[in-house]
Amino acid sequence: MSSVRIGFVSLVGAGPGDPEVLTRKALARLRRADLVLYDALVDPRVLTLGRRARRFFVGKRAGRHALSQEAIHALMIRAATRGHRVVRLKGGDPFVFGRGGEEALALQQAGVPFEVVPGVTSVVAAPSSAGIPLTHRGLSAAFFVVSGHDRQLFSDALGALTPNQITLVILMGFARRVSLAAELMEKGWRAKTPAAIVSDGTNPSAAVWRGTLGDLAAGRMHARTEAPAVIVVGEVAALDVKTTVLQEPACDEAPRARRSTR
Numbered sequence: 711m712s713s714v715r716i717g718f719v720s721l722v723g724a725g726p727g728d729p730e731v732l733t734r735k736a737l738a739r740l741r742r743a744d745l746v747l748y749d750a751l752v753d754p755r756v757l758t759l760g761r762r763a764r765r766f767f768v769g770k771r772a773g774r775h776a777l778s779q780e781a782i783h784a785l786m787i788r789a790a791t792r793g794h795r796v797v798r799l800k801g802g803d804p805f806v807f808g809r810g811g812e813e814a815l816a817l818q819q820a821g822v823p824f825e826v827v828p829g830v831t832s833v834v835a836a837p838s839s840a841g842i843p844l845t846h847r848g849l850s851a852a853f854f855v856v857s858g859h860d861r862q863l864f865s866d867a868l869g870a871l872t873p874n875q876i877t878l879v880i881l882m883g884f885a886r887r888v889s890l891a892a893e894l895m896e897k898g899w900r901a902k903t904p905a906a907i908v909s910d911g912t913n914p915s916a917a918v919w920r921g922t923l924g925d926l927a928a929g930r931m932h933a934r935t936e937a938p939a940v941i942v943v944g945e946v947a948a949l950d951v952k953t954t955v956l957q958e959p960a961c962d963e964a965p966r967a968r969r970s971t972r
């Protein structure tokens with residue numbers, strides 16, 4: 711084998727927060743990384759798994775980007791060209807509202823070898839960890855994911871949907887929840903449609919609010935939170951089917967005998 715080390719970039723999904731929801735592949739990449747470039751939503755407990763790597767925050771804090779998108783591309787390309795194993799770590803899945811696609815294309819264009827390591831997206835993980843199944847027989851046969859960040863893009867995306875038929879999952883919409891709910895009602899979604907907001911899903915600090923679309927539009931959900939939050943609209947938002955086992959041991963602590971029976 712050649713002793714020349716070829717640099718490589720792994721675009722890695724860090725999952726929704728809980729380090730136990732990290733994939734084994736993500737863990738393996740973190741453990742052998744030389745450099746980890748991470749975003750704001752990456753949980754600190756996940757970050758420390760890359761013990762031997764240098765770590766740089768390149769995300770957005772208090773609305774401001776630490777680095778421009780182009781600067782992130784340049785940093786990844788330079789480090790890989792110098793032979794480093796780079797992990798570009800993003801919350802959830804790298805290709806869900808994370809600009810991961812742009813980063814992959816920039817690496818491709820620069821001829822830098824890279825891979826994508828999928829992550830568990832908060833789209834699904836936040837609701838399911840809060841006891842909300844996004845599909846449920848008899849209630850909803852589909853779910854639709856949309857960003858609430860941009861008014862026009864939200865409106866355009868929703869225009870294609872028949873109201874009150876399927877589950878709606880809104881990311882990046884917490885701050886604009888009142889106007890988003892009002893817009894849905896204008897488009898024909900019923901005021902009594904159940905709605906839920908899951909913040910910090912999968913984390914010990916997770917919180918769930920439940921009410922209706924009408925409550926949201928009327929500003930009856932007052933919480934102020936800096937935590938990331940997912941809004942779920944649809945009949946399934948009224949379900950609460952959380953696990954009843956409170957103290958299940960963490961995977962790594964599970965007794966050996968139990969693991970070997972798998």
Ligand code: SAH
Nearest residue numbers: 802803806831832881882910911938939940
């Ligand atoms: N790539 C990410 C999404 C990035 S957009 C993924 O696949 O999960 C950022 C948005 O994700 C936040 O505004 C919030 O809506 C959502 N989000 C991320 N982590 C979350 C969590 N732990 N709980 C609830 N929502 C979360």
